[in-house]
Amino acid sequence: MTIPRAAKTLRRTRIQEEKEEQILEAALDVFSASGFRGSTIDQIAEVAGMSKPNLLYYFRTKEAMHRxxxxxxxxxxxxxxxxxxxxxxxxxxxxxxxxxxxxxxxxxxxxxxxxxxxxxxxxxxxxxxxxxxxxxxxxxxxxxxxxxxxxxxxxxxxxxxxxxxxxxxxxxxxxxxxxxxxxxxxxxxxxxxxxxxxxxxxxxxxxxxxxxxxxx
Known part of the structure; x- marks a missing residue:
């Protein structure tokens, strides 16, 4: 079945928002416990339950998540x-x-x-x-x-x-x-x-x- 372009865009946006929220929830856990300097992208990815490359697709840097x-x-x-x-x-x-x-x-x-x-x-x-x-x-x-x-x-x-x-x-x-x-x-x-x-x-x-x- 072919999905109309608008529906594809909407679905991609919704999924992206859900993934970003998942990452930010994990980042909040890590940053609030260890501070910015004491936290790593690897730690955040582990808490988020996703690979580091997948996380970096949504947030390119630790600074971007923190900001x-x-x-x-x-x-x-x-x-x-x-x-x-x-x-x-x-x-x-x-x-x-x-x-x-x-x-x-x-x-x-x-x-x-x-x-x-x-x-x-x-x-x-x-x-x-x-x-x-x-x-x-x-x-x-x-x-x-x-x-x-x-x-x-x-x-x-x-x-x-x-x-x-x-x-x-x-x-x-x-x-x-x-x-x-x-x-x-x-x-x-x-x-x-x-x-x-x-x-x-x-x-x-x-x-x-x-x-x-x-x-x-």
Missing amino acids: ALIDRVLYTWLEPLRAFNAEGNPESEIRSYIRRKLEMARDFPRESRLFANEVLQGAPHIEDELKGPLKELVDEKAEVIRAWAKSGKIVKCDPYHLIFSIWSTTQHYADFDVQVRAVLGQEHSGEGRFEDAARFLEQLFIGGLRPDPLGG
């Missing part, structure tokens, strides 16, 4: 901060931001470790993004926090260090997952661990930012 993953991660990683609403109630916005970041740590631990490894190695592949889109977004949200403080909705604080602190305390549960599980033990595993963390971090940040009703 594709980093681009995805950076966009996803910034999404909760983009949702930070200047018109919203500060307590609600900060609470939602903390919870969204913890949800990402829970749902995307490999992606979080991939990003952390990249930054720890000097961010050679995303330096422009950090100094460009990331900085611009953080600057924008820092102005939101300053405006809240100026209007008396929260106490005066350094907005950058507030954002950094939320990043570090939420991402800790992905980047140092092994340490967290070792310390807390099995009884604090799963969803309950993240809910406990959310409640504590809400108390820490929101309680610390809430203005004194007596103005003292």
Whole structure:
């Protein structure tokens, strides 16, 4: 049976997309565990369950796989901060931001470790993004926090260090997952661990930012 040209193209594209996703899933496993420098194409091909030549048909270099993953991660990683609403109630916005970041740590631990490894190695592949889109977004949200403080909705604080602190305390549960599980033990595993963390971090940040009703 002869397959029309359009159908052939569609089928080839679908198969290519499936293979690329298979490779990127394997690359995410390897890069998040070993970092870019500690990973090899042979390792990724083995995890993907395909030959090295077959893998190289879809991604010619290790850098190409890493770049594709980093681009995805950076966009996803910034999404909760983009949702930070200047018109919203500060307590609600900060609470939602903390919870969204913890949800990402829970749902995307490999992606979080991939990003952390990249930054720890000097961010050679995303330096422009950090100094460009990331900085611009953080600057924008820092102005939101300053405006809240100026209007008396929260106490005066350094907005950058507030954002950094939320990043570090939420991402800790992905980047140092092994340490967290070792310390807390099995009884604090799963969803309950993240809910406990959310409640504590809400108390820490929101309680610390809430203005004194007596103005003292």
